[in-house]
Amino acid sequence: MVLVGAILSSVGEKSKKKKADEDEPEKKKKSGLNPKIILFTGLVIVFGSVAGFLFIYMGYQKSNDLYNNLNEKYVNLSETNQQWYDMMDVDVSSLEAINPDVIGWLYVEGTDISYPILYSGDDDKYLRMTMDGESATAGSIFLEGYNLPNFADSHNVIYGHNMRNLSMFGSLKFYKTDDNYLQEHKYFQIITADKKYRYEIFSYFDTDAAFWVYGVPYSDSDEFGDYISELLNHSYKDIEIGKDLTSKDKVTTLSTCSTSGRRFTVHGYLCETY
The missing domain is CATH 1.20.5 (Single alpha-helices involved in coiled-coils or other helix-helix interfaces)
Structure with a gap:
């Protein structure tokens, strides 16, 4: 047994x-991964990334080519001139003939920020569209829809994208990252068909997208005086401008994206007109 x-x-x-x-x-067959599937998935990811990069690059290049051509054809820059109003001449009338929404030209002195300013009354129109009507990630530089297109308001707001290649308003960030940047680039100009306006920067800071900083227009002088005081109080830096700002001054704000859900704003007061 x-x-x-x-x-x-x-x-x-x-x-x-x-x-x-x-x-x-x-068991091995069930738990194993097919090498061909892994390879195919990897190739899809790689090609997708490359295609995405090329799409972004081509969009950037398309905008750069347009604005470079506009600067070459319609702008005469001569920063050696002693008078500020002789630094740049722009054939704004010819640009208006190309697109009636062109109302002027923005130039931050000594920088590459040199672009036409568009105005349609609709803040979405030029958010992703160039002045020639083409779709582009960089869009255009444009004036707030609630503003008057002749820059007569006490407060104007001009928008531009914060592009990674530093085009459009991408270089505005240097005001808060480079201590010497403001000293070298204290002024910006708005050039129209018949006038030139020069603004001296007196404040800059990050803010919420729906913050009071975007209030336009101001009809009450006392309220606008309080607004200017708030701009000074919120500034990252106390800036010496050689005068006390009042409710009679005119202010233009340059606004661009900052961190998620935030905006970076640069504020200048109208110091000279030609």
């Missing part, structure tokens, strides 16, 4: 081992 039991036990162990050996390939 002992012998029979041993034989049966041996047969049982062999049967279990055989079954385990038969099941093993099936």
